[in-house]
Amino acid sequence: MREAWIVSVPTSMYGLGVDKRERLIESTRELLWERGYVGTSPKAIQERSGAGQGSMYHHFQGKSELALAAIGRDAEDLRARAEAEFAGPGTAIERITVYVRRERDILKGCPVGKLTQDPEVMADPELRKPVEEYFGWLTGRLAELFDEGRAAGELAPELDPLATATALVAMLQGGYVLARAAGSPDVFAKAVDGALGLLATKEN
Amino acid sequence: MREAWIVSVPTSMYGLGVDKRERLIESTRELLWERGYVGTSPKAIQERSGAGQGSMYHHFQGKSELALAAIGRDAEDLRARAEAEFAGPGTAIERITVYVRRERDILKGCPVGKLTQDPEVMADPELRKPVEEYFGWLTGRLAELFDEGRAAGELAPELDPLATATALVAMLQGGYVLARAAGSPDVFAKAVDGALGLLATKEN
C-alpha cells in the first residue's frame, strides 16, 4: 500500500483519490492535445482516465476547471524544458539552436500553441491566461538571448532582439501548422533550416 | 425575378435554390473560420444561412461535404489573392514584402491554416487535401521568388530558396498563433518585422 510510508496527512488527500485526480488531469492533457477543447468531452476524459462521472465532478467543478489544470501543467512543462536548454552551456546562439533543434512531436503539434485555435479557450480569460503567459515568457527569454548574442558579436548588430525572437517563435509554431498540412515532419525541419540560415552571419 | 433574363436552363439550378446553396457555403466558411470543424454544427450553419434542415440536406449530403465546398473556396481565394501580389510590379523581394505586409484579419487567423489544428479535418483525406495543396503551392511559389531574387543579386547566394520560403510561410502562420495568444495583432506585426529584418541582413 502506498499509504504505508505516508505519515499524518489527511487520508482524503492520498491513496486512490489522488491517483484518480492525477489521471483525470493527465487524460485531459492528452485529449486537449489530440482533439482540442471543443472536441473533448467529459465522457471521453472519464473513459480515458478510468474515472466515473461522480469522481470527475467530485474533483473538479466541470470541464473548464479540469482544462485549466491541464493547460497549466502543459505550459509549466514546456517552460521548464525550454529554460533548461536556455540555461545550458554554449554561446547564446548555440543555446538557441539546441532549443530550436530539440526533438519534438511534430505532427501532434504544440500542446499550448494549438489551444490558440480553439474558440472556447480564447473566449475564456481564465483558460487563455496561461497560454498568453507562456508565449510572453518564451518570446521574452529568447529576446534576452538574442540580445546577449548580439552583444557578443555572434549576431548582426542591426537585428532587433524582440522582433527576431518573436519571428523565431512564430516560425516554430507555424512549422507545426505546415507539417500537419503536409502530413510530414520534414516540413518543420525545413522551416527550421530556413530560419537558422537567416540567422547565420556571413562569417559563419 | 432573376430568371427573367436567363434563357433555357433548368429552373432548378437558378432562383432561390442557388442562393440558399450559396448562403450555405458562405455560412459554413464563416463558421469554420470562427469555430473550426468540430465546433461547427449543421444546426448553426442552417441558422446562419437562413436555410432549413431539408434545404441543407437537399444540396449537400452532410456536414463534411459542405465543409469540403467551403474549404475549397477558402483555399482558392487565398491562392488567387497571393498570386495577384506575386505577379505584381517590383523586384522579387519587393513583391514578397507586399505579400507579407498585406492587411490581414490577424485575430481571426488564417482560415486555411487553422484547419490544420482540427482533428477531424486532418483525419479526413478529402478535407485535408485542399489544405495540403494550398500550402504546397504557396511555399513553392515563394521559393521561386526567392530564387529569382537570388539570381538577380538581391539576396545572399547561400540562402536555400525552399527552406527560406518554408520559414517565411511558417512565420506568418505562427504569427497568427502568437497574436491570438496575446490577444493583439501587434505581435503578428512584430514577427513580420523580425522576419524582414533577418531577410534584410541577407540583402546585397
Place this chain on the structure above:
DNA sequence: GTCTATACGGGGATAGAC
C-alpha cells in the same frame, strides 16, 4: 427545393445511494 416531424446518441451536468 424547402419545410416540419421524428429519431437516436452524445454533451455536460446534477442527485443521491454506497
Place this chain on the structure above:
DNA sequence: GTCTATCCCCGTATAGAC
C-alpha cells in the same frame, strides 16, 4: 470518493409532406 441513475438540450441525420 466513487458509482449509477437521471436530466435536458444539442448534434447529425432521415422521412415524408407540400
